[in-house]
Amino acid sequence: MTFAAFLPLLAGAKARAGDAIPLTPKWWLPESASTFSHKVDTTFALIYWLDVFFFVLIIGAMAWFTIAYRRRSKDQKTSPVKGNHALEFAWSFIPGLFLLSFFGMGFVTYMDMQVPPADAMDVRVTGQKWNWSFEYPEQGLQLASADGLVVPSNTPVRLTITSVDVLHSFYIPAFRTKKDAVPNRYTSLWFEAKAPGEYQIYCTEYCGDDHSRMTSKVIAMEPAAFREWVAGQKSASASMSPVERGQKLFTAQGCAGCHSIDGSTLIGPSLKGKYGANEQLADGSSVAIDDNYIRESILTPNAKIVAGFAGQMPPYQGRLQDDEISALIDYIKTLK
Numbered sequence: 001m002t003f004a005a006f007l008p009l010l011a012g013a014k015a016r017a018g019d020a021i022p023l024t025p026k027w028w029l030p031e032s033a034s035t036f037s038h039k040v041d042t043t044f045a046l047i048y049w050l051d052v053f054f055f056v057l058i059i060g061a062m063a064w065f066t067i068a069y070r071r072r073s074k075d076q077k078t079s080p081v082k083g084n085h086a087l088e089f090a091w092s093f094i095p096g097l098f099l100l101s102f103f104g105m106g107f108v109t110y111m112d113m114q115v116p117p118a119d120a121m122d123v124r125v126t127g128q129k130w131n132w133s134f135e136y137p138e139q140g141l142q143l144a145s146a147d148g149l150v151v152p153s154n155t156p157v158r159l160t161i162t163s164v165d166v167l168h169s170f171y172i173p174a175f176r177t178k179k180d181a182v183p184n185r186y187t188s189l190w191f192e193a194k195a196p197g198e199y200q201i202y203c204t205e206y207c208g209d210d211h212s213r214m215t216s217k218v219i220a221m222e223p224a225a226f227r228e229w230v231a232g233q234k235s236a237s238a239s240m241s242p243v244e245r246g247q248k249l250f251t252a253q254g255c256a257g258c259h260s261i262d263g264s265t266l267i268g269p270s271l272k273g274k275y276g277a278n279e280q281l282a283d284g285s286s287v288a289i290d291d292n293y294i295r296e297s298i299l300t301p302n303a304k305i306v307a308g309f310a311g312q313m314p315p316y317q318g319r320l321q322d323d324e325i326s327a328l329i330d331y332i333k334t335l336k
Contacts, residue, residue: 033199033220034175035192039109041176047102113177116190120156123149127161127168127181128254128314129267130210132201139230141237144252145216149201151193152226158190164254164314169205172218178204193220209267210257246331249324258313261335268313269306275333280307294329 032038124135131145143150151157161170161181168181172191179189193199203214221229240248250256258268269279275294278286282305287293296303298320301313320328 030173031199032174032176033194033197034172034177035194036109036112037174037176039105039112043102043105043109046105050098113189116158116188117156120158120190121151123151123157123159125149125159125161125170125181127163127170127203127207127214128165128257129208130203130214130257131254132170132203132214132216133252133254136230139234141230141233142252144248144254145214146251148198148217148219150219150221150226150229152223153193153196153220155223155226156190156192159188161187161189164319165312166207167205168203168207168214171202171204172199173202174199175218180205193218196220196222196225242327242330243334245324246327246329249320249328250331253316253320255328267309269309271332272335275335281305282307282309291329294332295325298325298328 029041029044032041122137124137126133126135132149133145134143134147134149136142159170159179161179162185163181163183165183167183169178170181170189171178175191175193177189177191179187181187197220199218199220201216201218203211205211207214237245258266260266260270261272263270263272274289277289279289279293280286287304293304297313299317300315302311302315305311
C-alpha cells in the first residue's frame, strides 16, 4: 500500500463510488462532489501529511539534541565538525524528488481542471453587486442567485464567467474549483457533479458591503429530471404576464441588490412609489419618472444621476432586449 493510499485510513475517510482515492474527511474538508475533486484532495493530503511528518521529525530531533548535548561544564568543548558530501547531497536530492512529484501531480490535476470536454453544456455566469445570474444559451433560460445554478449530474458543465461592475470570484468548495469574475473579460471553469444534490457557491473576492451575502447553490439533478425542469421553466415563462416577467428580471438582473421596493435606501434609490413622481437630480434639475426616464436609466444610468447617490450602476445597453425593458417598466409601475 502506498503512502497516499494509506492516508484515508489515518483520516477516517469513507470511500465513495467513483473515487479513485477517497480523501475527504468531513471534519476538515467539504464534501468531495466533482469528478476531479479527489485529485485535489490527494495532492493536498499528501503534502500536508509529509509536512506534519517532517515537522515532527526535525523539531523533535532539535529538541532531543538540545537536551542530550547541552553544555554540562565550563570546560566542555565542541567536537570538531567535518563536512559530509553524501549527507549534503541526500538532503538536497530527496526534497527535490518530492518537489518534482508535487509539481507533476499538481500539473496533471490543473490541466484536467482547465480543459473541459468538447461536449460540455454551456452556462454563462454574471457577477454583480451582490448576486450571481445564470444564463443557459442552449436552453434559452436565465436564473438568479435565489434560483441557483441548476445542472444535470454526471454531465460536464462549462461556465463562462464575467462581471458587470467590480472583481468577484466564483467558488464551489465541494467541487474544488474557483475562478475570478473580471469586468470586461471572460474567464471559464468546468465541473461534473458526481451525484444529485445541492452544493454551496460563494464569492471569495471582497466586493463591497454585502459581499458575504453573495451566495448561491449548484443544484445537481439527474439528467432526466433536468430535462423536465427545463421544460417546466419554459412553460412557466411562456405563461407569465409582463409584470411577472419584469419581477423575475428585476431579481435575475441583480436590480434588487441596489434598489429596494419597500422605501428603504440601499446604494441606489428605492423604486417604491417612484413612477409618475418628480426626481431631484445631482445637477440641481428635476425630471419626471416616466417610461422614457426608466428606459434611459437602465441603458445609460449615468446620464441622469439622482441627488445623493453616486453613479455606480453598470449600463445594461446590449444586455436587455426591448421587451425585457418594457417588462421591467411594467413591474416598476406596480410598486405603489
